[in-house]
Amino acid sequence: MRPYETMLLIDGRLPDAGIDAAVDRFSALVSENGGSVTNVDRWGRRRLAYEIDDMQEGYYVVFTYELGPTGQTPIEAALPFVEGLVRHKTVRPEVRTRGAS
Amino acid sequence: MRREKDRKGGKGAKGFVRKGRPKVCQFCSEKVSYIDYKDAALLRRYVSDRGKIRARRVSGCCARHQQDVAMAVKNAREMALLPYTIR
Numbered sequence: 001m002r003p004y005e006t007m008l009l010i011d012g013r014l015p016d017a018g019i020d021a022a023v024d025r026f027s028a029l030v031s032e033n034g035g036s037v038t039n040v041d042r043w044g045r046r047r048l049a050y051e052i053d054d055m056q057e058g059y060y061v062v063f064t065y066e067l068g069p070t071g072q073t074p075i076e077a078a079l080p081f082v083e084g085l086v087r088h089k090t091v092r093p094e095v096r097t098r099g100a101s
Numbered sequence: 102m103r104r105e106k107d108r109k110g111g112k113g114a115k116g117f118v119r120k121g122r123p124k125v126c127q128f129c130s131e132k133v134s135y136i137d138y139k140d141a142a143l144l145r146r147y148v149s150d151r152g153k154i155r156a157r158r159v160s161g162c163c164a165r166h167q168q169d170v171a172m173a174v175k176n177a178r179e180m181a182l183l184p185y186t187i188r
Contacts, residue, residue, distance in 0.1 A: 007139065007180055009180055009181065048181040049141075049178070049181045049182055049183050049184040050181055050184050050185065052181060058181060060180075062139065087179065087180055087181070089138075089176060089179060089180055091138070091176070093135055093137075096135055096169070096172075097134045097135040098134045098135070098165065098169070
């Protein structure tokens with residue numbers, strides 16, 4: 001199992017129910033692929049640094065989760081079909097962490 | 102006869118004194134091992150008022166951390182945490 005961190009940017013114009021649906025869908029995707037969500041950090045609605053498709057505001061959620069090495073591909077494949085999800089980014093901080101430098 | 106100017110801080114032939122102190126990479130001195138793209142407030146310090154990434158000679162970062170900063174700024178831009186340009 002590897003630690004992953006995914007940020008979701010959900011359309012801020014959606015009602016709260018729509019946002020929760022997208023968040024739940026992502027949690028479900030992680031567990032379907034054999035992972036376990038360790039933390040969900042809801043940043044809430046924030047103003048975007050630039051407009052995306054006439055959208056000024058987005059809802060940010062940061063997931064931290066553990067997943068096997070083959071789990072990320074099917075999740076990434078399913079993300080374009082999540083309703084209301086505008087952008088997403090997955091990083092593995094452990095890979096980017098510098099050792100003794 | 103003129104003496105050669107000293108590299109830093111020293112007085113040159115005409116009494117020219119170079120101002121300032123040697124730059125130290127902020128991340129090295131704080132022993133930061135991971136620069137998080139989510140920390141937009143931190144990254145904003147490494148971006149000009151036009152939204153461009155500051156050069157190493159301006160930011161004072163070492164080569165390694167400048168790479169990390171640049172990567173973090175680019176990631177943050179993708180997620181609309183930082184602007185690509187400010188007009």
